Amino acid sequence: xxxxxxxxxxxxxxxxxxxxxxxxxxxxxxxxxxxxxxxxxxxxxxxxxxxxxxxxxxxxxxxxxxxxxxxxxxxxxxxxxxxxxxxxxxxxxxxxxxxxxxxxxxxxxxxxxxxxxxxxxxxxxxxxxxxxxxxxxxxxxxxxxxxxxxxxxxxxxxxxxxxxxxxxxxxxxxxxxxxxxxxxxxxxxxxxxxxxxxxxxxxxxxxxxxxxxxxxxxxxxxxxxxxxxxxxxxxxxxxxxxxxxxxxxxxxxxxxxxxxxxxxxxxxxxxxxxxxxxxxxxxxxxxxxxxxxxxxxxxxxxxxxxxxx
Amino acid sequence: xxxxxxxxxxxxxxxxxxxxxxxxxxxxxxxxxxxxxxxxxxxxxxxxxxxxxxxxxxxxxxxxxxxxxxxxxxxxxxxxxxxxxxxxxxxxxxxxxxxxxxxxxxxxxxxxxxxxxxxxxxxxxxxxxxxxxxxxxxxxxxxxxxxxxxxxxxxxxxxxxxxxxxxxxxxxxxxxxxxxxxxxxxxxxxxxxxxxxxxxxxxxxxxxxxxxxxxxxxxxxxxxxxxxxxxxxxxxxxxxxxxxxxxxxxxxxxxxxxxxxxxxxxxxxxxxxxxxx
Amino acid sequence: xxxxxxxxxxxxxxxxxxxxxxxxxxxxxxxxxxxxxxxxxxxxxxxxxxxxxxxxxxxxxxxxxxxxxxxxxxxxxxxxxxxxxxxxxxxxxxxxxxxxxxxxxxxxxxxxxxxxxxxxxxxxxxxxxxxxxxxxxxxxxxxxxxxxxxxxxxxxxxxxxxxxxxxxxxxxxxxxxxxxxxxxxxxxxxxxxxxxxxxxxxxxxxxxxxxxxxxxxxxxxxxxxxxxxxxxxxxxxxxxxxxxxxxxxxxxxxxxxxxxxxxxxxxxxxxxxxxxxxxxxxxxxxxxxxxxxxxxxxxxxxxxxxxxxxxxxxxxxxxxxxxxxxxxxxxxxxxxxxxxxxxxxxxxxxxxxxxxxxxxxxxxxxx
Numbered sequence: 001x002x003x004x005x006x007x008x009x010x011x012x013x014x015x016x017x018x019x020x021x022x023x024x025x026x027x028x029x030x031x032x033x034x035x036x037x038x039x040x041x042x043x044x045x046x047x048x049x050x051x052x053x054x055x056x057x058x059x060x061x062x063x064x065x066x067x068x069x070x071x072x073x074x075x076x077x078x079x080x081x082x083x084x085x086x087x088x089x090x091x092x093x094x095x096x097x098x099x100x101x102x103x104x105x106x107x108x109x110x111x112x113x114x115x116x117x118x119x120x121x122x123x124x125x126x127x128x129x130x131x132x133x134x135x136x137x138x139x140x141x142x143x144x145x146x147x148x149x150x151x152x153x154x155x156x157x158x159x160x161x162x163x164x165x166x167x168x169x170x171x172x173x174x175x176x177x178x179x180x181x182x183x184x185x186x187x188x189x190x191x192x193x194x195x196x197x198x199x200x201x202x203x204x205x206x207x208x209x210x211x212x213x214x215x216x217x218x219x220x221x222x223x224x225x226x227x228x229x230x231x232x233x234x235x236x237x238x239x240x241x242x243x244x245x246x247x248x249x250x251x252x253x254x255x256x257x258x259x260x261x262x263x264x265x266x267x268x269x270x271x272x273x274x275x276x277x278x279x280x281x282x283x284x285x286x287x288x289x290x291x292x293x294x295x296x297x298x299x300x301x302x303x304x305x306x307x308x309x
Numbered sequence: 310x311x312x313x314x315x316x317x318x319x320x321x322x323x324x325x326x327x328x329x330x331x332x333x334x335x336x337x338x339x340x341x342x343x344x345x346x347x348x349x350x351x352x353x354x355x356x357x358x359x360x361x362x363x364x365x366x367x368x369x370x371x372x373x374x375x376x377x378x379x380x381x382x383x384x385x386x387x388x389x390x391x392x393x394x395x396x397x398x399x400x401x402x403x404x405x406x407x408x409x410x411x412x413x414x415x416x417x418x419x420x421x422x423x424x425x426x427x428x429x430x431x432x433x434x435x436x437x438x439x440x441x442x443x444x445x446x447x448x449x450x451x452x453x454x455x456x457x458x459x460x461x462x463x464x465x466x467x468x469x470x471x472x473x474x475x476x477x478x479x480x481x482x483x484x485x486x487x488x489x490x491x492x493x494x495x496x497x498x499x500x501x502x503x504x505x506x507x508x509x510x511x512x513x514x515x516x517x518x519x520x521x522x523x524x525x526x527x528x529x530x531x532x533x534x535x536x537x538x539x540x541x542x543x544x545x546x547x548x549x550x551x552x553x554x555x556x557x558x559x560x561x562x563x564x565x566x567x568x569x570x571x572x573x574x575x576x577x578x579x580x581x582x583x584x585x586x
Numbered sequence: 587x588x589x590x591x592x593x594x595x596x597x598x599x600x601x602x603x604x605x606x607x608x609x610x611x612x613x614x615x616x617x618x619x620x621x622x623x624x625x626x627x628x629x630x631x632x633x634x635x636x637x638x639x640x641x642x643x644x645x646x647x648x649x650x651x652x653x654x655x656x657x658x659x660x661x662x663x664x665x666x667x668x669x670x671x672x673x674x675x676x677x678x679x680x681x682x683x684x685x686x687x688x689x690x691x692x693x694x695x696x697x698x699x700x701x702x703x704x705x706x707x708x709x710x711x712x713x714x715x716x717x718x719x720x721x722x723x724x725x726x727x728x729x730x731x732x733x734x735x736x737x738x739x740x741x742x743x744x745x746x747x748x749x750x751x752x753x754x755x756x757x758x759x760x761x762x763x764x765x766x767x768x769x770x771x772x773x774x775x776x777x778x779x780x781x782x783x784x785x786x787x788x789x790x791x792x793x794x795x796x797x798x799x800x801x802x803x804x805x806x807x808x809x810x811x812x813x814x815x816x817x818x819x820x821x822x823x824x825x826x827x828x829x830x831x832x833x834x835x836x837x838x839x840x841x842x843x844x845x846x847x848x849x850x851x852x853x854x855x856x857x858x859x860x861x862x863x864x865x866x867x868x869x870x871x872x873x874x875x876x877x878x879x880x881x882x883x884x885x886x887x888x889x890x891x892x893x894x895x896x897x898x899x900x901x902x903x904x905x906x907x908x909x910x911x912x913x914x915x916x917x918x919x920x921x922x923x924x925x926x927x928x929x930x931x932x933x934x935x936x937x938x939x940x941x942x943x944x945x946x947x948x949x950x951x952x953x
Contacts, residue, residue, distance in 0.1 A: 030402035030403060030405060030406035031402070031403045031406050031418065033402070034403040034422070034466055035403075035422075038422055041425070041459045045436035046433065048433075048439070049433055052435060107328075107331055110324060110328055111324075111328055113320070113324045114317070114320055116321050116322075116324050116325030118325070118329065119325075119328070122332040123573065125333070125335065125336040126335055127577070128566065129338075130516070131516060131520075131565050131569040132339065133519065133561060133565075135540045135541055136342075136561055137338070139540065139558060140555070140558060149354075150551065152358055155356060155357045158356075186335065193577075194577055235423070236464075238427070239423070242427060242429055243429040243430055243431070245430075245431065245522070245523050246523065246537075249526075263429065263431075265431075267434075271431070271435055272434075272527070277435050280431075280434075284429070284431055284434070288428050288429065288432045291427040291428055291429055292424065294427065295423075295427045299424070477671065479667045480672070480674070482638050482671065483665065483673075484673070484684070485657075486636060486664060486665050486685075487685035487688060488660075488685050489659065497688075498673055501675040502674055504675075
């Protein structure tokens with residue numbers, strides 16, 4: 001990973017010059033368990049995945065494991081689900097990030113604007129979706145909110161005399177984006193709120209004396225101050241959003257067609273529903289490559305914000 | 310014209326009202342789930358939705374009859390807490406040496422660790438499944454504990470690292486001069502000072518383990534199945550089971566939700582990942 | 587006993603040399619002060635002695651034993667940090683006893699030693715408090731107490747007064763001097779403040795750019811600075827410097843022609859100095875006198891004057907644009923722009939060659 005720019009910011013990096021000297025410091029052997037475990041966790045399954053991706057391996061036809069080269073990759077890339085899957089993944093990650101950052105900043109700013117009655121309770125209510133397991137939130141939204149007959153939204157639509165919408169059937173991706181945003185918005189609000197509390201009050205007061213209104217203060221003081229927390233939100237959420245699975249699994253099963261299939265679900269579909277381990281492995285590798293591309297882009301963009309303190 | 314005091318009060322009322330409205334909107338699905346769990350199936354499916362009804366416990370009783378809630382909850386609790394402890398055990402030394410004995414590789418290692426989290430689990434599902442199968446670890450708690458430890462390790466290391474970074478290195482050096490071994494330095498000085506941060510790290514790890522639904526659904530069936538699996542078993546209703554589904558969901562989320570509410574202050578303070586100085 | 591010998595000590599971070607070869611002896615019961623501008627390596631040197639940094643090359647010996655690679659805990663040294671570095675989660679009493687507890691000292695003995703240190707430092711009423719509840723000065727005393735309790739071979743102080751306010755700093759400075767006498771301990775003290783260095787030290791080590799510029803008693807350093815750096819670093823206000831050229835020089839006297847016009851003969855053994863080579867003349871502010879016109883060696887223009895009550899510091903400019911400070915009686919205050927005539931005793935002058943090294947030993951000790 002390209003992080004050379006980060007290294008120049010290291011505060012102090014004691015080099016063990018004069019190799020024969022016994023180090024007084026416990027250095028790397030303390031880090032090594034974590035590194036070793038993570039390496040194993042990455043390399044062994046990844047190696048197996050690479051191997052599987054190069055052979056024909058379908059659990060429905062055991063014993064036919066001959067080498068097929070890149071055939072699996074070809075099949076996966078030309079699979080009808082691949083393009084929609086890739087685009088849906090991007091759409092899902094992008095829009096949830098956008099929603100949680102934009103609304104996160106706005107709601108956090110609102111909550112921090114002034115003291116009001118019950119702020120503690122409001123905070124508890126706001127954080128709650130973060131504690132709910134993805135399967136449960138997907139089920140609740142599917143059956144209690146989005147359901148075209150008994151869902152809350154249907155009732156509201158009917159109240160205004162409109163025809164209830166079958167959200168998950170008619171706008172599957174949008175609905176899933178909604179559910180996932182609901183889960184991750186609280187996280188953004190909380191981090192941004194904590195960050196706003198740490199904004200220097202003197203700065204704000206100086207700005208106010210200089211004649212800055214609330215909007216100018218927000219734009220010129222608060223937002224720049226939030227660069228780092230926003231980077232953290234984007235980083236953490238991307239990690240989890242790239243592999244959204246349970247929400248799709250429990251609501252739309254990727255359908256209708258491939259309208260709400262993301263790559264994670266597509267691969268799962270090949271592996272566990274069609275038992276095609278070879279092709280699923282090829283897909284897995286492609287997902288890994290895409291995830292790493294995203295990671296590199298992301299770390300390039302915000303890595304500095306993450307590690308410089 | 311309003312006086313300064315009046316305009317302050319007006320602002321407070323406006324901000325308060327809109328904040329409460331947003332909070333209510335965001336919390337509504339959870340509230341509705343809890344309400345529905347106390348309805349009869351007929352009330353649950355009624356249109357328009359009923360806000361006032363005769364509460365009943367029949368769903369909860371029925372669930373306990375059909376499936377052993379406590380066995381699932383016990384699995385969730387056991388797997389989450391053991392994985393969290395294990396994770397802390399591996400992460401603390403790593404974070405300690407990264408934070409206080411920074412080398413030229415530290416930042417890169419940290420970012421690399423985070424990047425392993427970006428590998429989609431589906432990418433390695435088959436190998437892990439087959440490894441578990443050949444080791445006889447399918448549907449075992451051990452497999453989930455190991456996997457959860459590993460998938461949370463990068464985030465846990467990172468969080469602890471950011472807490473340790475805030476502790477003046479002087480204090481540790483003082484301990485070293487006072488004759489503390491590395492183990493005593495960590496155990497008697499560093500950990501007590503960082504206990505707030507460690508607590509919120511453990512909290513986050515617990516929440517993530519408790520709610521993890523990919524590996525638990527794919528690697529367990531009954532004996533080791535945690536609450537996520539219990540919920541999933543109610544997810545494809547052969548009829549209209551909204552109330553029972555809500556009850557089982559409430560049961561699955563209640564422990565971590567209550568736990569989260571109690572400790573939310575700590576968690577919020579800790580969730581900044583070093584973003585707040 | 588505590589005899590510290592440092593030989594050819596070097597330390598580099600990432601290829602940048604911080605300590606560039608230092609030889610130094612600290613004798614038993616000595617109060618040694620490392621002083622120098624920020625970045626001169628004084629704190630690094632202290633940390634090398636403490637064992638908190640790894641030595642790149644060279645050796646450190648304590649009482650004849652090589653401790654260069656020894657773990658800090660085994661060196662039997664105690665350190666007082668600039669930030670005090672108190673354990674925030676422990677009470678004052680626990681802070682004091684932590685080292686002894688770790689060493690497995692018997693409870694009764696620990697208690698006695700803690701009580702003793704608390705008595706010396708007047709910490710008795712604070713033993714149950716947490717560091718957070720203490721004032722800056724109290725924290726400072728706890729940090730010192732933590733060192734006293736261990737009865738170490740050498741006390742190390744890393745700028746211990748720099749976080750205190752001015753009044754407290756003066757008071758604590760006196761207490762430290764008293765403590766040194768009372769404990770009969772060996773102390774090494776790092777500071778950038780020359781007043782602390784002058785008032786506390788038996789031996790001052792002036793560091794600059796990772797090297798020792800001069801070692802000596804405070805008075806030696808003040809009266810016989812080895813080079814321009816030491817001459818300029820010690821003394822407030824700073825010594826004044828005048829550029830000039832050497833004239834005739836022999837074993838007893840040296841002629842100097844200053845750029846600002848004056849010419850004088852100094853009682854210095856400057857035999858090696860070639861006529862015509864550039865030199866710098868140094869005169870301390872208190873060695874200038876303002877005299878009636880025609881009676882002095884130097885004519886200057888007054889700039890700003892700082893009146894302190896007891897004294898007045900006049901900042902003046904010479905004909906060759908050099909700035910000097912002169913100290914005069916408190917009731918005297920020249921107007922800016924006024925021309926003054928200055929006289930100074932050649933016996934109190936310092937002469938430095940083109941490399942900034944002091945020329946020869948001065949023949950007579952200044953008063």
